[in-house]
Amino acid sequence: MNRKNDQVNDVILQTAAVIIxxxxxxxxxxxxxAGHYSPGGGFIGGLMTAAALVLLLLAFDSKTLANVLPFDxxxxxxxxxxxxxxxxxxxxxxxxxxxxxxxxxxxxxxxxEQTLHTAIAFDLGVxxxxxxxxxxxxxxxxxxx
Amino acid sequence: MLNIIxxxxxxxxVLAMLGMLYRVVKGPTTADRVxxxxxxxxxxxxxxxxxxxxxxxxxxxxxILLLGILAFIGTVAFSKFxxxxxxxxxxxxxxx
Numbered sequence: 001m002n003r004k005n006d007q008v009n010d011v012i013l014q015t016a017a018v019i020i021x022x023x024x025x026x027x028x029x030x031x032x033x034a035g036h037y038s039p040g041g042g043f044i045g046g047l048m049t050a051a052a053l054v055l056l057l058l059a060f061d062s063k064t065l066a067n068v069l070p071f072d073x074x075x076x077x078x079x080x081x082x083x084x085x086x087x088x089x090x091x092x093x094x095x096x097x098x099x100x101x102x103x104x105x106x107x108x109x110x111x112x113e114q115t116l117h118t119a120i121a122f123d124l125g126v127x128x129x130x131x132x133x134x135x136x137x138x139x140x141x142x143x144x145x
Numbered sequence: 146m147l148n149i150i151x152x153x154x155x156x157x158x159v160l161a162m163l164g165m166l167y168r169v170v171k172g173p174t175t176a177d178r179v180x181x182x183x184x185x186x187x188x189x190x191x192x193x194x195x196x197x198x199x200x201x202x203x204x205x206x207x208x209i210l211l212l213g214i215l216a217f218i219g220t221v222a223f224s225k226f227x228x229x230x231x232x233x234x235x236x237x238x239x240x241x
Contacts, residue, residue, distance in 0.1 A: 024214055027214070031207060038204065038207075040207060044211075051215065054218060055218055055221070057233050058218070058221055058222055058233070061233070061235060064237075142233040143233050
C-alpha cells in the first residue's frame with residue numbers, strides 16, 4: 001500500500017489509546033499486588049503492561065514510544081532476572097532451602113498492619129522479565145522494515 | 146428459578162458463539178472474520194460473568210476485565226492491519 005503524504009485521520013484512536021493506556025496500567029498494578037491470595041501475580045501483570053505498551057505502539061509508532069518511554073527492554077530482562085535470583089538466593093544464607101520466602105507483620109502508614117513478604121520482590125523480577133521479553137519479541141518481529 | 150434462567154442463557158450463548166465461529170471459518174471477507182472474533186470475545190465475557198453468578202464467586206472478575214482488554218487490543222490490531230497493511234510502524238510521519 002502506498003499512502004505517501006496521505007493525511008490519515010487517527011485522532012479518535014490516539015486520544016482513546018492514551019486514556020486506555022493508563023486504565024490498563026492501573027489494572028496491571030492491581031493484578032501484580034493481588035497475586036498472593038487471589039488470581040494475579042507478576043506474570044499476568046507483566047503481560048498486561050506489555051499489552052498497554054502494544055496499544056501505544058498500535059496507535060502511534062515505535063519511534064514515539066522510544067522517545068516517551070526510553071527503556072532498553074533487554075537490560076530490563078537482565079535486571080528482572082538478577083532481582084529474582086537474589087531474592088531466591090537470600091534464604092540459603094539463613095540455612096533454609098532455596099526459594100524459601102520470609103514474611104513478617106509491619107505497621108505501615110495509612111495501610112495499618114500488613115504482612116510484607118519477600119515473594120513480592122521475586123514477583124517484581126518476574127514482572128520485569130515478562131515485560132522485557134514480550135516487548136523485545138514484539139518489537140523484533142512486529143516491525144516492518 | 147434463577148439457576149434455570151442462567152442455564153438457558155448459557156445454552157443460547159453457546160449457540161450464538163457457534164454461529165460466530167461459523168462466520169469466522171466461512172466469512173467471505175476479512176472484515177467479517179474480525180467482527181466475528183470480536184463478538185466471540187464479548188460472548189466469552191458473558192459466559193464468564195454468568196458462571197460467576199452461578200458459582201457465587203467474585204474470583205472471575207479479573208478474567209472479565211482481561212478478556213475485554215485483550216479483545217479490544219486484538220480488534221484494534223486487526224483493523225489497523227486491514228486499513229494500513231502494517232501493524233507497527235517505525236515512523237508514522239515519514240514512512241511510505
